[in-house]
Amino acid sequence: MGFKQTINHSVWICWKDLLEFTRSKMGLIMVIIMPLFMMIMVGFIFPDSAATIEDAPIAVANLDSGPLGGNFTANLEYVNSETGMMTLTSADGMEDIRSQIYEGKIDGGIVISENFTADLLAGRQGTIAIMTDQSNPQMSMQVQAALSMTITQMGSGAAMANLNQTYGIPANETLAAIKPYTVEVESLIPNDPSYFQFVAPGIMAMVVMMSLMTGLPHAISYEKDTGTLDGMLVAPIRRLSIILGKVLAQTSRGMLQGLIILVLAILLFGVTIYGNVLLVFFIMFLAVFSFVGLGILITSFSDKEETASMMMMTLMFPMMFLGGVFFPIEQMPGFMQTISQFLPLTYATSALRKVMILGAGIDSIMTEILFMLAFGLIFLAVAVPMFKRAMNR
Amino acid sequence: MDEYSIVTDSLTKRFGDLVAVDHVSFSVKKGEIFGFLGPNGAGKTTTIRMLCTLSRPSDGSATVAGFDIVKGDNQVREHIGLVSEKMIMYDRLTAYENLKLFAKLYNIPKQKMEEKIDELLKLVHMEKWKDAQIGTFSTGMKQRINVIRALLNEPKILFLDEPTLGLDPQSTAEIREFIRKINAENHTTIILTTHMMAEADLLCNRVGIIDHGKIVALDTPQALKKMISGEDMLVIELDISNLTNGMAEILQKNECVKALTRLSDTRLKVQAVGANAFGSILDTVKSQGGILQSVKNLQPTLEDVFLHITGREVRDEASSKVKETRHHGPPGMRSNNRVR
Ligand SMILES: Nc1ncnc2c1ncn2[C@@H]1O[C@H](COP(=O)(O)OP(=O)(O)OP(=O)(O)O)[C@@H](O)[C@H]1O
Numbered sequence A: 001m002g003f004k005q006t007i008n009h010s011v012w013i014c015w016k017d018l019l020e021f022t023r024s025k026m027g028l029i030m031v032i033i034m035p036l037f038m039m040i041m042v043g044f045i046f047p048d049s050a051a052t053i054e055d056a057p058i059a060v061a062n063l064d065s066g067p068l069g070g071n072f073t074a075n076l077e078y079v080n081s082e083t084g085m086m087t088l089t090s091a092d093g094m095e096d097i098r099s100q101i102y103e104g105k106i107d108g109g110i111v112i113s114e115n116f117t118a119d120l121l122a123g124r125q126g127t128i129a130i131m132t133d134q135s136n137p138q139m140s141m142q143v144q145a146a147l148s149m150t151i152t153q154m155g156s157g158a159a160m161a162n163l164n165q166t167y168g169i170p171a172n173e174t175l176a177a178i179k180p181y182t183v184e185v186e187s188l189i190p191n192d193p194s195y196f197q198f199v200a201p202g203i204m205a206m207v208v209m210m211s212l213m214t215g216l217p218h219a220i221s222y223e224k225d226t227g228t229l230d231g232m233l234v235a236p237i238r239r240l241s242i243i244l245g246k247v248l249a250q251t252s253r254g255m256l257q258g259l260i261i262l263v264l265a266i267l268l269f270g271v272t273i274y275g276n277v278l279l280v281f282f283i284m285f286l287a288v289f290s291f292v293g294l295g296i297l298i299t300s301f302s303d304k305e306e307t308a309s310m311m312m313m314t315l316m317f318p319m320m321f322l323g324g325v326f327f328p329i330e331q332m333p334g335f336m337q338t339i340s341q342f343l344p345l346t347y348a349t350s351a352l353r354k355v356m357i358l359g360a361g362i363d364s365i366m367t368e369i370l371f372m373l374a375f376g377l378i379f380l381a382v383a384v385p386m387f388k389r390a391m392n393r
Numbered sequence B: 001m002d003e004y005s006i007v008t009d010s011l012t013k014r015f016g017d018l019v020a021v022d023h024v025s026f027s028v029k030k031g032e033i034f035g036f037l038g039p040n041g042a043g044k045t046t047t048i049r050m051l052c053t054l055s056r057p058s059d060g061s062a063t064v065a066g067f068d069i070v071k072g073d074n075q076v077r078e079h080i081g082l083v084s085e086k087m088i089m090y091d092r093l094t095a096y097e098n099l100k101l102f103a104k105l106y107n108i109p110k111q112k113m114e115e116k117i118d119e120l121l122k123l124v125h126m127e128k129w130k131d132a133q134i135g136t137f138s139t140g141m142k143q144r145i146n147v148i149r150a151l152l153n154e155p156k157i158l159f160l161d162e163p164t165l166g167l168d169p170q171s172t173a174e175i176r177e178f179i180r181k182i183n184a185e186n187h188t189t190i191i192l193t194t195h196m197m198a199e200a201d202l203l204c205n206r207v208g209i210i211d212h213g214k215i216v217a218l219d220t221p222q223a224l225k226k227m228i229s230g231e232d233m234l235v236i237e238l239d240i241s242n243l244t245n246g247m248a249e250i251l252q253k254n255e256c257v258k259a260l261t262r263l264s265d266t267r268l269k270v271q272a273v274g275a276n277a278f279g280s281i282l283d284t285v286k287s288q289g290g291i292l293q294s295v296k297n298l299q300p301t302l303e304d305v306f307l308h309i310t311g312r313e314v315r316d317e318a319s320s321k322v323k324e325t326r327h328h329g330p331p332g333m334r335s336n337n338r339v340r
């Protein structure tokens, strides 16, 4: 049997699968809903890190007996009225702030120490204590940042006034005197990448992977369960064309989902693609190639549909989290970084990210391309003979 | 060997410790309708799957259409058609699309494919439904498409695994008629499994009875029936107006009784052997105080042969409340029913 015939048969099997797919309303809806769901979920779980807080309820306890504590509060209110980050209320002290945080009334509090005026007048630093709701780390960090920023700003204001009055430095030079350095961040791309920009490529790679890894074993074990696979097996065609046809169909479906994510990301979430779109699709195709062997392998191992889905789930979860989709791999513990180096998803995500966010060309993602090719070839070399054997039980 | 379509030699299939098909040797002549009978789990489907190259034998060998089922699996596939226990149909595809897919897999050229599909649809009176999705069909309609699907490549040998299972009488009759027709017109060899004894009797030139993976009888239906009558087999139907379960049990313990089926509240079908079987049965009924309304002498049917040989109930005979059979088994034959 010739190569051409094998391809021909597989194209017809693919035709059949896609035809079934387009006639399944549920299937079609899922293809659109799943990526949308993913994107929205991600959007809610990981709020934009660049965004600043607004109107966070913060309590202020002024324990100072002198006048400077009151000055500080007045100043704080003034600065805050400009930024609008906080809604300020008052509290009796640290214990009161603590209990208000427990009750969820406030996100954090500021305590001006008892000796605030005395310390400052004696030439020591005045102490301000900050307490935040650490059960919400994201919020806690932002409140801390906002408070620190406000207080630092007030501090420099006070210092600048001091310099001007005490040493006669002209008012417009005082800033340079206390903060001689300024940092300007030059980025690779015009705007700061949002978290969406960071996750969109990863989600694309992940959905293509999930689509293929769940779709392929499902497509084959479902036909095995219902008995229709026998119809193909009893025909004088190569076993290879069956698996090839299934792979073609699932790949088309996965790529379609990838495309939907891309469009959603651009239209709904303002993601910009800086690289070549064709290159993006080429990487997605390679990603599919790198997963496909694993999908076939699992199909051959599982005799029932349930077994297949269970094995898929078990494999997919670590991939999702260790493949660098949601968190940069560099932030993971060492051994997890090692594991992630053996996941094709890692390379797909990395390549897509480089091309989509950084506008990299094909020569900068050669490593990723080679790794994906290698994964694909190794898995296929093991999986195809296993599949043939499984079909001849 | 030219006269045979199928020759098996000690064909064996093991699933772990279970020997599903146990050194089976038989041949099927060209143009023959060959019936495979046997209780559930006897190994019929497993045998057919091996012959269709869907399952590799653990031992032994077979040739189908002149090709070895292992070494020549692809040549075998060219020449066979399969209607398996589960329908090979995609519900979301139309009848035409289903047939087209398989025609493509058999490399049938486009022109010929269109003609063939129309011709086959006409044969089973389904041309009106060509472009309707299979999912909307009744079981009978589905099975018609399923059967013609197996004929797309004009196979020399057609395997049918319980082709009339779950069909209504009309569809059953039509499928049977269709099987007979393709056998007569195209000389297609047909291998058929069924649990309906009447079907086997009606259709098959020869019948093989398989039990526990072994062929226990193989002959024409007539010869098989004669075989048991030759053994002084008595098949009678008793109508006892005050029949009780206890009475049936005691009757079954009678030495002569080989098999006993309760047909209704009052009627019993009894198979018995022995010179004085008839008298002995009547005595038992009388001693239990049974009021005998009538006695009918029945001709042995293929079902009686089946029960006689396998000593088990046939699952399609599902009308009676109590189903009890006892099996003494001829010498040299296994006598205990396997617990499944
Ligand atoms: N794939 C398999 N794995 C393990 N055991 C199997 C497998 N297929 C069949 N068997 C066992 O082999 C035996 C024969 O099964 P088979 O399906 O051939 O019986 P059958 O004669 O077709 O029965 P039925 O009348 O119920 O269709 C049964 O005990 C069955 O449980």
Ligand SMILES: [Mg+2]
Residues within 6 Å of the ligand: B044, B045, B046, B085, B161
């Ligand atoms: Mg069976």
